[in-house]
Amino acid sequence: MNSSLFHHTKQEEHCPKCGSILQMKQGKKGLFLGCSAYPQCDYLRPLQRVEHKVLKTLEETCPQCGDLLALKQGAFGMFIGCCAYPQCDFVVHEEQKIEARIPCPECGKGHLVTRRGRQGKTFYGCNSFPHCKFSLPSTPYEMPCPQCGFPLALLKNESETGQHMQCANKTCRHSFEIAK
Structure with a gap:
């Protein structure tokens, strides 16, 4: 029997931001790789790819790449996005409902x-x-x-x-x- 099958081979991946070792962690949306230097470095990468369910393909084209747009269901509800995702990340955003810029009474800097x-x-x-x-x-x-x-x-x-x-x-x- 080949004894090399039973040797532990640990793969280490390093953070692209700071060079520290990445650790596997569990979050509310599943497993992800996070930097071991957290909170100084906040790099993270999800291990599962987030899939958006396509509900309906629309006749309009994407202004960024020219592909068709689709009505999709995601983690935060329905939205309209490009069918060429992840190569094209175009998303139609809702218009802001407050037209007047009301200043924030707490910080005074934002609105x-x-x-x-x-x-x-x-x-x-x-x-x-x-x-x-x-x-x-x-x-x-x-x-x-x-x-x-x-x-x-x-x-x-x-x-x-x-x-x-x-x-x-x-x-x-x-x-x-x-x-x-």
Whole structure:
């Protein structure tokens, strides 16, 4: 019997960013290779290729490569992307729902943009994420709170008499009405 079959052959792969050894790790989306120098180096590479299920091939062509576009199902919901993926990574993005650039009241540097959570629910957060983690569950309005002066309010409901607003400040949450 050949004894070379029973010898342990360990393959080491090195990080392309810093040269440290890559380690196999388990995450919520499966196995991946991560740099052993983490958190100084944040390189990672998934071991399973993320597949997107093609629901329908569309008649429109990709502006980057000229191939057809397709309606696909991915980890974060449905989207339109190029059929030539992974060679072409074109994806049609949704338009931003907030047209007015509302400045972030927490950091003052960024502005609020429309985002989608893991379950597909829309929320509004600072575009300086992860440095600023300010977020709101519904559409913000530039309207100062009469009690604390916070610059944003959330619309709770509308009636014939006016709009019922709530302060977007999590420590205040003062409700007030604006007459029509």
